Amino acid sequence: MLLAARLYTTKPDVSFEELQKIIHGVTTKPYVLIDVREPSEVAEGRVPTAVNIPLGDVAAAFAMPSDNFIAQYRIDRPSEEEDIIFYCRSGKRSQKAIDEVSRVDHTLNLRNYRGSWLDYSEKALNNKSLK
Numbered sequence: 172m173l174l175a176a177r178l179y180t181t182k183p184d185v186s187f188e189e190l191q192k193i194i195h196g197v198t199t200k201p202y203v204l205i206d207v208r209e210p211s212e213v214a215e216g217r218v219p220t221a222v223n224i225p226l227g228d229v230a231a232a233f234a235m236p237s238d239n240f241i242a243q244y245r246i247d248r249p250s251e252e253e254d255i256i257f258y259c260r261s262g263k264r265s266q267k268a269i270d271e272v273s274r275v276d277h278t279l280n281l282r283n284y285r286g287s288w289l290d291y292s293e294k295a296l297n298n299k300s301l302k
Contacts, residue, residue: 185256185284187294193256194220201253203246205229207268208259208288218258218284218291222246226264230271233279251278258284258291 185193192198206213206221213223222244224232232240233248240248249255255272257265262285269281284291 182254182280182282185282187284187286187290190218190256190284190291191295193254194218202256203249203253204256204258204284205249205268206259206288207257207264212260212288216288216292216296218288221258226259226268226271229268230275233272233275249279251280254280254282256282256284258287260288262287 193202194204204218204221206217206223207226207229208223209225210223224244232244235248237248257268259265262283265283265287269283272279272281
């Protein structure tokens with residue numbers, strides 16, 4: 172069972188500094204940033220460029236045909252050529268999302284912004300020099 176949970180491609184967790192470079196276009200690697208919080212949590216704020224796919228929907232979303240994914244989330248279904256970065260409130264649900272998506276498609280490059288919304292909101296939103 173442990174082996175099956177780690178068949179997907181893992182990279183180190185995404186740090187706040189790396190996330191800033193990614194969302195502001197400093198890096199050229201294609202990415203998709205997915206917020207797995209509930210819509211009521213997202214309404215309080217989100218990381219720029221993020222798409223909301225709640226944790227309860229994430230496995231089914233990645234199992235959808237591409238056309239259905241586009242219709243529902245208004246972005247192309249992420250591919251193995253992109254870094255797919257998950258975040259939530261504190262990093263626990265985002266890791267669970269990675270585990271769930273890896274069972275659906277083990278070819279994807281899945282990453283976790285472990286600091287998640289708590290880290291981002293503290294560092295980016297409360298520090299005007301980072302805006």
